[in-house]
Amino acid sequence: MATGRTHRPATRSRGIPEATVARLPLYLRALTALSERSVPTVSSEELAAAAGVNSAKLRKDFSYLGSYGTRGVGYDVEYLVYQISRELGLTQDWPVVIVGIGNLGAALANYGGFASRGFRVAALIDADPGMAGKPVAGIPVQHTDELEKIIQDNGVSIGVIATPAGAAQQVCDRLVAAGVTSILNFAPTVLNVPEGVDVRKVDLSIELQILAFHEQRKAGEEAAAEAAVPAAARKESTDQGPDGDVPAVMPA
């Protein structure tokens, strides 16, 4: 980024810590499930278990929203669903465009999870002229030429990028220029955006690599600790112990 001295303390997140914001959808999901089972109230302990977090953390998270619980009883499920929904901005409708209707884009378009919570697929956009007009998930694909018009006509502020990596930055620039201020990026690229635009990325490849790291570590420790009972002999190759600091040959 290297923009000049923004002299404020980072992002200024309306008082609610970013880590908390990231967990609110998790709580909301658990609460919605309880709501559907007509459970009237829930304790921090129970809800925390359902959401897979620490109960103290959950209580602290909720404390940022206000004092919505009742001591000795717990939290009113319906009320909390409403409060979190409102806090997350889910009480309003968010039109979303998906750009790049290939394998992934089509899967996203077909995904039912969108409509369930305030999000509505306003348009599907692709650069392939052959796709124009073809319906995917009941919505006709539109050509990239109309991107700007679509954004403006529908008041779209959230865009999803599912194009190949090479096209992502260009698509991103156009989205931002047209008025989009939040982007969910599935392409494996770093997107450069002006200040005020939020980008979140979903990167399958990175997730797998992180898993591989831990997997390798587990295998290494296992081999180092118990030099017996090798459940199923695999991973051979170099295999030079857990701390492979042998510097090989530094190519100067």
Added chain:
Amino acid sequence: MATGRTHRPATRSRGIPEATVARLPLYLRALTALSERSVPTVSSEELAAAAGVNSAKLRKDFSYLGSYGTRGVGYDVEYLVYQISRELGLTQDWPVVIVGIGNLGAALANYGGFASRGFRVAALIDADPGMAGKPVAGIPVQHTDELEKIIQDNGVSIGVIATPAGAAQQVCDRLVAAGVTSILNFAPTVLNVPEGVDVRKVDLSIELQILAFHEQRKAGEEAAAEAAVPAAARKESTDQGPDGDVPAVMPA
């Protein structure tokens, strides 16, 4: 060197901080691009810009791997690609199974990014008997009944879950019981796993909700700051200013 000291804190992640591990794939991707352009060396500043991070952070990250740079020059691209690949465990082959070959599962199976880095789709598994044998992305889908056998025969330790949420925990349990110790979960559910099993989740819905939160905040601040030039009048309903603390009516 860093082998001694058994009174280490908590989980002991092989010395490399988790946050660093999560960035290594990012660096690797940038380095691979440089490598393909035959760039011999790169400075921390350049590489950091390409990866979208702070240069000091990048140097510190690399310092956990060892002293692979040359002062006054930078880092040798090829060497660093190798070192990071090795650290992430990408020098070996990781067979992966995908369970749940619906919209998303099929897209994942077709994704080329798997094979590019050590990951290989060993099998596609689905519960629908009608899909058994049908090829997706050139690989015949196999029935869930064979899950255990597939895992064992191929020595699979990484599994991807792309089933509906309701089936995810059950599938997870079977994968774990069969020997899988790393899971990438696309279903919107919290997975319970025994210790030693890593789970990472990719949750589109959560990402969108986080974006919506910030989007709403931006709209709120904008409306509060400049009470003029309302780009496109939307968001009506209650619309009670940025800090909606009006407690409505607490349903007791």
Added chain:
DNA sequence: CCATCTTTGTGCACGCGTTCACAAAGACAT
């Protein structure tokens, strides 16, 4: 109205991650 019991809300301490800033290392020219 009082006692007891449950559960929230939060003060506090601690550890992790980020960033600054700079000494040291080495390349390169003279």
Added chain:
DNA sequence: ATGTCTTTGTGAACGCGTGCACAAAGATGG
């Protein structure tokens, strides 16, 4: 060799997030 210039590697400070532990709040029963 010696000096200059570039860039690394890291000490140190700081801020954020987490989790413990407990006082206060309020429900519930007698």
